[in-house]
Amino acid sequence: MALAFGVISSSATMLTKSSLPSASSSEQSSSATTKPNGADIPNSSTTPATAPAGKVMYMAAGSGIPEIKTILSGFSIPSFLSFPVLAVKAFGAIFAVSTGMCLGKEGPFVHISTCVGYLVGMLFPKYRDNGRKMRELLSAACSSGLSVAFGAPIGGVLFSYEEISTYFPRKVLWRAFLCSLTAAMVLKELNPTGTGKLVLFETNYGTDYKPVHYLAFLLLGVAGGIFGGLFCKLNFLWSKWFRAFTIIKKNPVLEVFLVVLATALLQFPNPLTREPGDIIIKNLLVDCNDNSTSQHSSWVCRNELSDETSWPYIGYLLYGTLAKLVLTIITFGIKVPSGVIIPALDAGAFFGRLIGQLIPSISPGIFAMVGAAAFLAGVSRMTISLAVIMFELTGQLSYVVPHMLAILVAKWVADAISEEGVYDLAQTVLGHPFLDPDVAIQIVRKRKMCAEVLVPPQRTMQEITVLVPGTNKVAYTLLKEKLAKLKERGLMDAGLVLVQCHGDSSIPILQGYISQSELEFGLTRLVPATIPGQSDFQIRLLGHEVDDAPSPDALEVDLTPFVDRTPLSICAKAPLEYVVEMFSKLGLRYLCVTEEGTGRLVGVIIKKRLVGFLEHLREHNEDE
Numbered sequence: 001m002a003l004a005f006g007v008i009s010s011s012a013t014m015l016t017k018s019s020l021p022s023a024s025s026s027e028q029s030s031s032a033t034t035k036p037n038g039a040d041i042p043n044s045s046t047t048p049a050t051a052p053a054g055k056v057m058y059m060a061a062g063s064g065i066p067e068i069k070t071i072l073s074g075f076s077i078p079s080f081l082s083f084p085v086l087a088v089k090a091f092g093a094i095f096a097v098s099t100g101m102c103l104g105k106e107g108p109f110v111h112i113s114t115c116v117g118y119l120v121g122m123l124f125p126k127y128r129d130n131g132r133k134m135r136e137l138l139s140a141a142c143s144s145g146l147s148v149a150f151g152a153p154i155g156g157v158l159f160s161y162e163e164i165s166t167y168f169p170r171k172v173l174w175r176a177f178l179c180s181l182t183a184a185m186v187l188k189e190l191n192p193t194g195t196g197k198l199v200l201f202e203t204n205y206g207t208d209y210k211p212v213h214y215l216a217f218l219l220l221g222v223a224g225g226i227f228g229g230l231f232c233k234l235n236f237l238w239s240k241w242f243r244a245f246t247i248i249k250k251n252p253v254l255e256v257f258l259v260v261l262a263t264a265l266l267q268f269p270n271p272l273t274r275e276p277g278d279i280i281i282k283n284l285l286v287d288c289n290d291n292s293t294s295q296h297s298s299w300v301c302r303n304e305l306s307d308e309t310s311w312p313y314i315g316y317l318l319y320g321t322l323a324k325l326v327l328t329i330i331t332f333g334i335k336v337p338s339g340v341i342i343p344a345l346d347a348g349a350f351f352g353r354l355i356g357q358l359i360p361s362i363s364p365g366i367f368a369m370v371g372a373a374a375f376l377a378g379v380s381r382m383t384i385s386l387a388v389i390m391f392e393l394t395g396q397l398s399y400v401v402p403h404m405l406a407i408l409v410a411k412w413v414a415d416a417i418s419e420e421g422v423y424d425l426a427q428t429v430l431g432h433p434f435l436d437p438d439v440a441i442q443i444v445r446k447r448k449m450c451a452e453v454l455v456p457p458q459r460t461m462q463e464i465t466v467l468v469p470g471t472n473k474v475a476y477t478l479l480k481e482k483l484a485k486l487k488e489r490g491l492m493d494a495g496l497v498l499v500q501c502h503g504d505s506s507i508p509i510l511q512g513y514i515s516q517s518e519l520e521f522g523l524t525r526l527v528p529a530t531i532p533g534q535s536d537f538q539i540r541l542l543g544h545e546v547d548d549a550p551s552p553d554a555l556e557v558d559l560t561p562f563v564d565r566t567p568l569s570i571c572a573k574a575p576l577e578y579v580v581e582m583f584s585k586l587g588l589r590y591l592c593v594t595e596e597g598t599g600r601l602v603g604v605i606i607k608k609r610l611v612g613f614l615e616h617l618r619e620h621n622e623d624e
Contacts, residue, residue, distance in 0.1 A: 002099045006260035009095035009336045010253040016059035016088050018079060055431055058252070060088040063107020063339040065164065066426040068114050068142060070434050072135050073166045074587040074607060076493060077432075081118035081138075089115070093337040097276065101263045102327040102346070104277055107339025110145035110164075113183070117141025132167075132587055139165040140176040144183035146389075151198035153177075153184040155389030162385045163423065167587055199395045200278065205287050205363045209402060213362065216355060220371045221406040223351055225413020227325060228344075228378020232418040232425050235329045239429050243333070252335035259334055263327050271299055272320050272350070277342035280320075284349040284368045285394065304357075304364065314357060320350040332422070333429065340379060340422055348375025366402075369394055374406035378414040381421035383407055433611045451579050451593055452572040454613060455603030464604065466541070467508060468500050473538035476523070476557075483523060486516045493589055495519065497604050498541055498563065507600045510592055511542055513567040514559070522559045569594045572602045580614075583607055 059080050067077055079085065093108040121127035121137045128134070142164050147156035157176045161168050188198050195202075209217075242248060248255050267273040273280065288301035303313035324347035332340050352371020356364025373390045377383065387403045414421075420428065427434045456464075463485045468474060479496075486494050495515040499508035522539075540558040542565075569592040570579060582588055593602045 002101075002260050002264050003257060005095040005099045006101070006256045006336070007253060009092040009099070010256040010334075012088050012092045012095075013058050013060045013335050013337065014253065016061075016085050018057050018059055019055070057430070058335050059085040060092055060337055061252075061335040062333065062337070062426065062430075063423075064089070064111025064114070064337075065107050065339075066423050066430060066432055066434075068111065068138070069164050069166075069423060070427065070432040072138060072164060073434055074131075074135075074583070074589055075433055081115045083115070083119060086112055086115035086119070089337050096336040096338055099260050099263070100267060100274075100276065101260060101336075101338070102277070102324055102331045102343040103336070103338035103340070104342030105337075105339060106146060106149040106341040108337040109149040109339075110142055111337075113145030113148070114138050114141045117144075117179075135167065135587065136169075136172045136175070139168060139172050140179040143176040143180040147180040147183045148187050150389055150393055151184065151187060151200050152389045152392035153180040153198075155385055155392050156180040156183075158385035158388055159382070163380070163382055166584060199393065201282050201285050201393050202395045203285050203287060203365060203369065205366055205396070207289070207362045207366075208398065209362065209366060213359070214402075214405065216359060216367060217370055217402045217406045218409055220348075220352055220355065220367065220374045221377075221409025222413050224348055224371065224374025224376075224378040224406060224410035225415075226378070226417065227347060227351075227375050228381075228410060228414035228421075229417025231325065231329055231344075231379055232414070232420060232422060235332055235422075236425055236429060238329055239333050242330070256334050256336055259327075259331055262330070266323050266327060270316050270319055270323065272316050273323060277346050280346045281342070281349050281372065284346075284353050285365045285372075287363045287365045289363060300353075309357075314354065317350055317354040317357070321347055321354065324350060333426070341376060344376040344379040345372040348372035351375065366399065369396065369399065370402045370406045373403045374410040377407040377410040379422050381411050381414060383411060433608050449576040450572065451570050451574045451576055451605070452602065453576060454579065454605045454610060455572070455593055456609075461603055464494065464496055465508070465601070466496050466498050468498050468511060468542050470500070471538075472542040473540050476537055476539050479519065479539055480523060483516070483519055486519075493517070493608065494606055495590060495604075497567075497592060497601065499601050500542070507598055509599055510567065510569060510594060510601045512563040512565045513590060513592065513604075514541070514563045515589075518562040519559075522557070522562055526557060526559070567592050571596045579605060579610065583610060 057077075059077075059082075064080075067080055071077055071080065089108055089112055093105050093112075096103060097105050117138050117140065118134070121134050126133060127137050139160050143153075143156040143160040145156070146159045147153045150156070157173070157180050160176055161173070165172070184198060188196075193200065243255070272283065275283065283298065283300055286298055286300055288298070288304050300313075303310040324343055328340065328343040328347065331338065331343070348371040349368040350371075352368035352374075353364050355371065356362070356367035359367070369390070373386060377386055380386070386407055387400060390403050391397055391400055418425075424434075455461075463482065466474060466479070466482060482496055486496070493516065495513055496519060497510065498512040498514065500511045501508055537557070540560055541563055542560065567590070568582065568586070568588060570582065572593050573596050579591060582591060589607050591605045593605060594600060595602050
């Protein structure tokens with residue numbers, strides 16, 4: 001049954017296969033050159049005859065959180081939030097979770113809720129026509145996904161703020177709060193668990209912790225950090241090695257089949273790992289001293305309440321911890337809808353329960369609960385949001401301090417082993433462009449470079465610059481040629497910069513910017529519909545629609561509405577740190593660079609070029 005479910009889920013995921021242009025363009029993948037200030041920068045002086053090879057992406061695979069982080073940072077992944085992807089994600093997640101593999105439904109829930117937010121936002125011009133407002137709406141939608149997955153409305157808001165969103169102003173905070181609240185109210189009314197409560201793993205431990213137990217919580221934090229750090233490193237190595245085999249790369253369903261088979265064979269012998277992931281946590285958090293708990297029906301309590309130490313039971317706890325580590329490493333990244341939160345909680349609960357066997361006079365379930373938080377913190381590097389989620393999951397407010405202690409220690413230890421958390425690592429493996437402002441600013445501060453270092457070479461600037469004459473009209477054939485050059489670069493979100501020389505001056509002054517997608521729409525859709533069968537006519541790029549409107553009899557098309565007449569710019573001598581802050585905080589896709597004093601256009605920086613340059617600097621720092 002597990003094998004059949006796995007094949008069904010993966011086969012459905014294959015329906016969302018899509019080819020996208022590569023994030024590493026010719027500007028980022030060519031050999032490095034040296035600028036006058038001594039900084040290494042990828043060379044873009046040579047443009048290939050053909051566009052760089054794109055990457056294949058399965059939209060419904062994985063958790064979707066790395067892709068959502070990429071979208072909220074200002075990049076675009078076409079069709080990722082479409083209704084077909086939503087339907088396949090929901091259908092595939094049901095069968096994927098049913099296989100018993102080490103994966104969860106929380107990540108897919110976040111993706112599904114974001115798809116819903118996107119589809120609703122597309123119905124309103126306010127969001128459909130404004131990328132920044134749409135990203136604010138998606139940030140609020142993310143919170144409702146985790147709210148439903150865990151029954152944790154406050155944790156969902158903090159998760160969106162801490163882990164996913166790049167731009168999160170105060171107005172988005174209360175909107176996310178409202179969205180998460182509404183989701184939690186509907187969840188409670190539907191009552192899928194049959195308990196009538198939002199709390200999934202409600203516990204009521206009769207004993208309280210003492211100061212001496214902080215040592216155990218510290219130990220759990222260290223163990224969680226080691227688990228998380230090892231998971232991130234080994235999962236990265238596994239992805240690079242195993243998924244590089246031709247047969248696995250070309251047959252993702254085969255990989256899912258093998259992982260399901262390995263999972264079933266390894267987990268079934270252990271009575272504690274036969275259940276689904278959320279049931280495993282519930283069984284390990286049980287308090288065997290609680291009279292309200294049916295001790296005779298709990299396999300865990302029957303072993304712990306026996307007069308003699310049950311060594312096979314301790315062996316099963318250790319076996320469960322190691323099995324979850326190994327299976328989660330090989331499972332994360334397979335082509336089915338899947339998350340990593342539940343497996344990390346499972347492993348932490350196993351190890352915490354194991355540590356609890358060594359400490360008398362206190363319920364082992366307490367250590368299982370804290371261990372679960374520590375292991376998830378090591379994997380994801382969440383802090384505040386995770387502490388709140390654990391409180392809402394268990395209803396144990398009195399154990400917030402142990403949670404905070406274990407989570408913080410786990411994060412420190414995991415950061416020492418592996419710099420990136422699981423979602424940042426997934427972005428690296430999948431090749432998604434992402435600008436982390438904190439890391440980027442630390443890199444550029446050490447180098448003390450100016451914005452001029454990112455100015456494209458002269459040949460590239462000639463290809464992307466359009467000198468608009470005083471008539472504000474440009475030949476159709478020229479723009480068609482420029483568009484072809486843009487496509488050859490394979491960046492998908494590049495564009496043309498428009499300049500003019502005023503009066504007797506020969507200095508090209510920045511006048512506007514038109515993106516590749518809007519230029520292509522205007523030249524391939526609008527122009528043929530307006531002037532069919534013609535190629536020798538003028539395109540109006542600048543001018544006022546009212547005062548300088550084209551004549552009805554003139555053979556020209558007005559693309560002025562597609563032009564950004566007020567593109568943001570920065571001085572060429574400004575610190576590169578300012579460039580990073582403007583891209584990250586304002587959600588820019590491009591930034592024009594001008595000369596100090598004259599205002600002459602020097603160059604244009606697009607976000608992908610900045611991300612590639614920072615990655616190059618980061619690798620250079622690691623080599624040093």
